[in-house]
Amino acid sequence: MKGKILNRLWCRIGCGLRLSLVGLRDLFFVRECAVCGAKLDSGERHLCPGCMDDIPLTYFWNYSENGAMETLGGRCHVYNAAALFFYRHDSRYCEIVRQFKYGGDTALGLWSAHLLGDYLAAGGLFAGVQAVVPVPLHWRKRWKRGFNQAEVIARGIAESLGNLPVSPYLLRRLRYTSTQTRKRAEQRASNVSGAFALNVREAERLMAVGVRHVLLVDDVVTTGATLAACVRLLEPCFTVSVATLGFVE
Numbered sequence: 470m471k472g473k474i475l476n477r478l479w480c481r482i483g484c485g486l487r488l489s490l491v492g493l494r495d496l497f498f499v500r501e502c503a504v505c506g507a508k509l510d511s512g513e514r515h516l517c518p519g520c521m522d523d524i525p526l527t528y529f530w531n532y533s534e535n536g537a538m539e540t541l542g543g544r545c546h547v548y549n550a551a552a553l554f555f556y557r558h559d560s561r562y563c564e565i566v567r568q569f570k571y572g573g574d575t576a577l578g579l580w581s582a583h584l585l586g587d588y589l590a591a592g593g594l595f596a597g598v599q600a601v602v603p604v605p606l607h608w609r610k611r612w613k614r615g616f617n618q619a620e621v622i623a624r625g626i627a628e629s630l631g632n633l634p635v636s637p638y639l640l641r642r643l644r645y646t647s648t649q650t651r652k653r654a655e656q657r658a659s660n661v662s663g664a665f666a667l668n669v670r671e672a673e674r675l676m677a678v679g680v681r682h683v684l685l686v687d688d689v690v691t692t693g694a695t696l697a698a699c700v701r702l703l704e705p706c707f708t709v710s711v712a713t714l715g716f717v718e
Contacts, residue, residue, distance in 0.1 A: 502516050503565055503568050503577055505520055533549060537552050540692070541697060545701050546704055549594045549595060553588070554716070566689060566714055578618060579621055582629075585629075586629025595684065595712070598630060598633065598682050598684040599634075599680045600675060601630070602637075602699075603622065604687040604695060604699055643664055672706045684709075684711070685712075686712050689713055690716055
């Protein structure tokens with residue numbers, strides 16, 4: 470009983486300290502909404518209430534037949550697929566990915582990943598996932614950027630799905646590829662052909678501990694070329710589902 474009281478006391482002290490630190494941060498640093506640029510009030514994180522309410526959510530986590538499944542279905546076999554929001558190039562919500570990926574705002578990326586993970590958990594379609602796998606980034610891009618955006622997303626989703634293990638080394642990036650952003654569909658497929666490889670030792674380790682269903686994670690799905698190339702390497706060993714922050718219509 471005494472231990473429980475002390476634990477509660479420390480929790481209250483910890484919460485109070487965190488709130489105080491947040492207040493000091495808000496006092497000295499102006500924080501802006503990632504979408505509209507409005508000043509955030511104390512306690513608001515990354516998006517203002519209005520932008521939070523208007524996020525163009527896909528709701529793919531509630532339906533096994535959805536746009537992401539259609540995009541990937543013709544290229545590879547996936548068990549389920551979902552994305553957090555519709556990624557339209559004329560929409561301000563693209564700033565979520567841009568500020569995270571190119572602006573280095575990993576806190577925004579992790580927050581977005583937790584949001585997606587919470588939706589995946591609530592939807593129920595991803596309940597069988599046992600490990601989360603980020604699409605690998607070539608070491609040159611990782612060195613330049615300082616992080617792999619897919620790994621940040623993977624870790625956030627894994628926490629929301631019950632602290633699942635993250636396997637950043639199950640797939641390896643064999644060669645440097647140019648950005649996919651402005652390429653046509655056929656160019657995207659050619660660009661990633663032979664760019665990835667399966668780490669057989671890591672696959673054997675995961676299977677030895679009972680992992681059969683993995684969730685492959687990336688930032689945005691457009692034509693699905695990158696994700697499909699990775700899924701095809703994974704599917705001989707695992708059931709594969711896919712999740713991304715953005716889905717380009």
